[in-house]
Amino acid sequence: MKIVECIPNFSEGKDTKKIKAITEEVRNTAGAYLLDVYSGASTNRTVLTLAGPPEPIKEAVYKIFRKTSELIDMRNHKGTHPRIGALDVCPFIPIEDITMEDCIKITKDLGEKVAKELGIPVYLYGESATDEKRKDLSYIRKGEYEGLKKKLENPEWRPDFGKAKFNEKFGATVIGARDFLIAFNINLNTEDKKLASMIAERVRESGRKEINTNGKKEKIPGTLKSVQAIGWYIQELGCAQVSTNLMNFQVTPLHRLFEEIKKEANKLGLEVTGSELVGLIPEEAILEPGKFYLKRKRALKKNTKNEIIDAAISYLGLSYECEFDPEEKILEYKIKKEML
Numbered sequence: 153m154k155i156v157e158c159i160p161n162f163s164e165g166k167d168t169k170k171i172k173a174i175t176e177e178v179r180n181t182a183g184a185y186l187l188d189v190y191s192g193a194s195t196n197r198t199v200l201t202l203a204g205p206p207e208p209i210k211e212a213v214y215k216i217f218r219k220t221s222e223l224i225d226m227r228n229h230k231g232t233h234p235r236i237g238a239l240d241v242c243p244f245i246p247i248e249d250i251t252m253e254d255c256i257k258i259t260k261d262l263g264e265k266v267a268k269e270l271g272i273p274v275y276l277y278g279e280s281a282t283d284e285k286r287k288d289l290s291y292i293r294k295g296e297y298e299g300l301k302k303k304l305e306n307p308e309w310r311p312d313f314g315k316a317k318f319n320e321k322f323g324a325t326v327i328g329a330r331d332f333l334i335a336f337n338i339n340l341n342t343e344d345k346k347l348a349s350m351i352a353e354r355v356r357e358s359g360r361k362e363i364n365t366n367g368k369k370e371k372i373p374g375t376l377k378s379v380q381a382i383g384w385y386i387q388e389l390g391c392a393q394v395s396t397n398l399m400n401f402q403v404t405p406l407h408r409l410f411e412e413i414k415k416e417a418n419k420l421g422l423e424v425t426g427s428e429l430v431g432l433i434p435e436e437a438i439l440e441p442g443k444f445y446l447k448r449k450r451a452l453k454k455n456t457k458n459e460i461i462d463a464a465i466s467y468l469g470l471s472y473e474c475e476f477d478p479e480e481k482i483l484e485y486k487i488k489k490e491m492l
Contacts, residue, residue: 155248155487156255158202158209159431162220162239163229165191165198170223175200177215183208185490188480190430194386196231197240199335201431203247203487206254210262213242217266217325226297226323232384236293236300237323243278244329247487255329256280263327267314270322273304274313278328282312289326290380297323334398334437335430336406338413339391339472341423348383348392351416355394355409356381376412378403389473391425401434407441410468426472432483438464 164170171191178186178200188201200216202209217239224238242262244255256279263274281287295303301318303309310316311324340348353360357380359373374381378400385392394413398404414424442460445467446452455463461478470476479485 153248153491154205154250154254155203155491156206156209156250156258157245157247157483158200158213158242159245160200160202160213160216160239160242161235162198162200162216162224163196163226163231163235163237164220164224165196165231166193171198173223174198174216174219177219178202178212181208181212181215184212185487187483187486187490188432192233192386193388194231194384195233196229197233197235199431203491206250206258209244210258213262214265217242217270217272221270221272221322225321227320229297232386234290234293234296234382235323236297237272237319237325238321239325240293241277241289241326242328243333244327245332246329247483252279252329252331259327259329263313266325266327267311272314272319272322273311273316273324275324275326276312276328277326278330280328289328292326300324331399332401332434332437334401334406334433336396336398336409336427337430338394338396338410338427339389339425339469340393340417341425342392343385343390345383345385345392347420347422348385348394350383350420351413352381352383352394352396354416355379355412356396376404376409379409401437401440405440405444406437406464406468407444410441424469426469428473429470429476429481432481432486435482435484438478438482441468 178184184204187203191198220238226238244258246252246255259280266272267274275292277286277289285291300323304316304318355376356374357377361369361371364370380397382395417424439460442464446463465476
C-alpha cells in the first residue's frame with residue numbers, strides 16, 4: 153500500500169468546537185486516517201497527523217483547507233507560534249512505497265486547487281520549492297500574517313499559486329514535501345521567555361547575532377546541526393519552553409539535543425523539568441536515546457525494545473505532563489494500529 157503522511161498546522165488551539173469541526177473532515181474521508189491531534193492554547197495552534205494512500209489524503213487535506221477558510225479569521229488571531237495563515241503550513245512526507253517526487257506532485261496539485269477554488273495564496277517550500285530561498289519555511293513566514301499584505305506588494309513574493317492579493321481573513325499558506333521532522337519542546341523551571349530564547353539561540357544551527365569588539369554585528373553559529381529553535385512562555389504549563397524542530401534525527405539525535413539544552417540551561421542556573429512531543433515520532437528516533445541512556449547507566453545489555461523505549465521516555469521526561477503511550481505516539485505503531 154502506498155502511504156503518505158501529512159501534518160497540517162492550523163491557527164486555532166482554543167476553540168474546541170472549531171477544532172472538532174476541522175478534524176471531522178478527516179474522519180469523514182474514506183481512506184484517510186487521523187493519527188494524532190495536538191492543540192496548544194498559548195500557541196493557539198493545532199497540529200494534525202494524517203496518513204493513508206495519496207488520493208484520500210489529498211482529498212482530506214483539501215477539505216481541511218476549505219473548513220479552516222470558513223471557520224478561522226486571522227484578523228482576530230493571537231498566539232505565540234509564528235504563522236502566516238489560517239492553515240499555516242502543510243507538509244507531506246513519504247512513508248511507504250511512495251517517493252519524494254510523488255509527494256512533490258501532490259503538493260503542486262493541491263496548491264493549484266487551493267489557490268484556484270479557495271482564493272488562498274500558496275507558497276511551496278521544502279523539496280517542493282521553486283526557489284532555493286523558499287526551501288526554508290521560516291524565510292517564507294518572516295513578517296508573519298501581519299506583514300503579509302505589504303509582502304505581497306513586492307514582486308519577489310508572488311505566490312507559487314494564486315494571485316498576489318491579500319486574503320485578509322485567511323492570510324496565506326505554505327505547502328511542501330519534506331523528510332521526517334521531530335517537533336520537540338523542552339520545559340524549563342522558569343517563566344522567563346528571554347532565558348528560553350537565549351538557550352534556543354545557543355543551540356540552533358542558525359545561531360545568533362552579537363556585537364563584536366569592532367561594534368559590528370557578528371553571526372555566531374549554534375552548537376547543533378539540523379536544529380531549529382525558539383523560546384516562548386506557555387501559560388497553561390506555567391513555564392518557559394525551548395521549542396525545537398529536529399530536521400534530521402540522524403545528524404543530531406534526540407538525546408544529543410536534550411542534553412545540550414540541559415547543559416545550556418544549567419549555565420543559566422536553570423533546570424530542565426520535562427519535555428513533550430508534538431505529533432508522532434519514528435521508532436528509530438526514540439530507540440537511539442533509549443540505548444544512549446541505558447549505556448550511560450551501564451544497563452545496556454540484551455534489552456527488549458520496550459525496555460529501550462521506556463528508558464528514552466523516562467530520561468527525556470516525555471511523560472512529565474501527560475503519559476507518553478508508545479502505541480499512540482510512535483509513527484509505525486500508530487499506522488499499524490489504525491491502518492493495517
